[in-house]
Amino acid sequence: MGGPSKELTVPRRRPRRCVGCGGEFARGGLIRVVRSPEGAVMINAGAKTPGRGAYVCMNRGCVAMARKKNALARALKTAVGPEIYDGLEELCVEGTG
Ligand SMILES: [Zn+2]
Numbered sequence: 001m002g003g004p005s006k007e008l009t010v011p012r013r014r015p016r017r018c019v020g021c022g023g024e025f026a027r028g029g030l031i032r033v034v035r036s037p038e039g040a041v042m043i044n045a046g047a048k049t050p051g052r053g054a055y056v057c058m059n060r061g062c063v064a065m066a067r068k069k070n071a072l073a074r075a076l077k078t079a080v081g082p083e084i085y086d087g088l089e090e091l092c093v094e095g096t097g
Contacts, residue, residue, distance in 0.1 A: 016030050016055040017055060018030060018055055018056050018057045018062055018066075019054050019055065019056050019062075019066045019069075019071035019072055019074075019075045020056050020057055020061070020062030020063060020064070020065035020066040020069075020071060021057060021061075021062050021065060023057070025055075025057075029057060029058050030055040030056065030057055030058065031043065031044055031055065031056050031057075031058050031088055031091055032044050032045070032047075032053055032054075032055055033053065033054045033055070033056065033072055033076065033080075033084065033088070034049050034051045034052065034053045034054075034076075035051045035052045035053075035054075035076040035077075035078050036049065036050070036051045037050060037051055039078055041072075041076060041078065041080050041081070041084055043084060043087045043088060043091070044091070052075075052076055052077070054071075054072055054075035054076050056071075056072070056088060058091060058092055059092050060089055060092045063085055063088045063089050063092060066085070066088075067082075067085040072084065072085075
């Protein structure tokens with residue numbers, strides 16, 4: 001089969017990977033962080049927000065790990081301020097992890 005390889009119909013099967021623990025999850029339980037084309041980093045900005053996205057589990061352990069590793073900055077290839085991690089922690093369910 002030598003069909004054209006530049007089709008834009010890429011199947012969206014990639015699992016979401018938590019930048020904290022590195023675990024992969026099909027869906028649910030993850031908080032989305034997106035970097036807009038302008039370079040602004042936003043939490044859970046909605047599925048339609050364009051830009052590079054990263055995910056972290058909705059628990060404080062993973063947020064803490066991500067913060068320690070500066071994992072969001074690496075994943076998004078931009079600086080991620082502490083307020084983003086603070087915001088993520090606020091979204092975490094109390095007592096989990
Ligand atoms: Zn995780």
